[in-house]
Amino acid sequence: MKNHAYHSIIFDLGAVLVDWNPRYLYSKIFTTPEEVDHFLQNICTSDWNETQDEGRSLEEGTELLIAEHPQYEAQIRAFYGRWKEMLGGPIPETVRILKQLKDSGRFKLYALTNWSNETFPIALMEYQFLQWFDGIVVSGKEKIRKPQPDFYQLLLDRYNVDKSTSIFIDDNFRNVKAAEEFGIESIHFLNAEQLQQELSTRGILN
Known part of the structure; x- marks a missing residue:
């Protein structure tokens, strides 16, 4: 004090x-919590998201990640395409x-x-x-x-x-x-x- x-x-x-959590969205996309964990820890990571927070465009961030993980294209596009579904409210x-x-x-x-x-x-x-x-x-x-x-x-x-x-x-x-x-x-x-x-x-x- x-x-x-x-x-x-x-x-x-x-x-x-603001209650913001990517899990709100990805729990609708994946069937198990383990799949959600894997995706957010290894694909759409907080470090990747923070690069957009630092000014990289959402489009560039998305395309770069899809190039690395093409098998997850739909799920990666959802991150910003359905971003509003990550908002839980105030x-x-x-x-x-x-x-x-x-x-x-x-x-x-x-x-x-x-x-x-x-x-x-x-x-x-x-x-x-x-x-x-x-x-x-x-x-x-x-x-x-x-x-x-x-x-x-x-x-x-x-x-x-x-x-x-x-x-x-x-x-x-x-x-x-x-x-x-x-x-x-x-x-x-x-x-x-x-x-x-x-x-x-x-x-x-x-």
Whole structure:
């Protein structure tokens, strides 16, 4: 716990405020959980998806992967062709916390997200709470992503944010660790109840 005033709260979006999971789609495509696991661990991997999050076009990413795994062409095309089916909706408990922070009027709220610039507009149309942020930095637009330090710096520079009075929230421990090494106090998000507790301990929420 730090005894200083916080001015800025920086949220990750996926798995913190937005329930996004490729398994929602691929459990419809494959018949067993083992097949889903194999496909997401070996074909459409998180590393491959993050390259699109860093600005590679969905078309290029898809065609490159099909060239490597032609036997999975239909399943690979579904990743972005049926991308919307990976969205489970808002995570209501965390959205409630975001609303409390917004309504308090005490903080600037930002989002720093690894997300393709081609699919992010879908989320913007889908989720009204994304309008509550004072600024959103999307990796696919900037062609840089977490955990690269320059991506955190970009948000600070663009919105004139002081990292010493900020707190960063992300479900990916890799990104949390990078933010802390960069000098931003961070919370590794596990669930909304834990987040509420962490924010209360810091005096951010009552």
